[in-house]
Amino acid sequence: MLAAAQCFAAEGNPDLGKQVYEKWCSACHAPGDAYPGTLALRAKYKGALPEALEQRSDLTPDMVKYFVRNGVTIMPFFRKTEISDVELNAIADYLTKQGTKQ
Template sequence: MLVAAGAAFFFSGQPEAVANTGPRPPEAIYDRTCGYCHGHNVGPVIRGRNLPPEAIVYMVRHGQGAMPAFRPTEISDVELANLAKWISTSKANPKEHGK
C-alpha cells in the first residue's frame, strides 16, 4: 500500500522542481518549457537578444499576454536565476523562429 501511495504522489503531475535533486540545468528547462513556444513561431525568439536577466525573471514570474506566469513550485528561484543568465548570454539558434 505504501508503494502505491508513493507512486501516486510521484505520478501526480507535481512540478519537477519539487523533487529534491538540486536545480535542473538551464538548457533542460529551456528545452522542456521555454523552447516549446519561444523558437517555434508561438512567442518571440529570446535567445541571442542579450535580454537583461532581471527582465527575464520578471516575465517568467508575472507573465504577459499569452505568456503564463510560472510559480516557484514550477521553477525555483535558483533555477530561474540560472535560466535568466543563460538566456541572456546565449547565442541565437538558427533553427528557432518566432513572431
C-alpha cells in the same frame, strides 16, 4: 540547507539553464514560425530585435525573471513550484549569455 544544496548543484551544472529553458520555454520561444511566443515577439518588434529569445542580446536577468514570474499577454506566469528560484536564475543566466555569443 536544501536551498544551499540546490544553488551548489546549479553552479556545478552550467547546462541547467539550457535544460530548464528547453523544458519550459522552447515550446513557445524557439526559432521558427511554429512558436507562439516567437511569433508574438516578431509582431511586436517587427525585426528591430531578434524574435527568438536565445538570439537576443538585450535581455537582462531581472527582465527574464520578471516575465517568467509575472507572464505577459498570452504568456502565463510560472510558479516557484514549476520553476524554482534556482532554475529561474539559471534560465536568466543562460538567456543573457546566449545573445552575446553571436
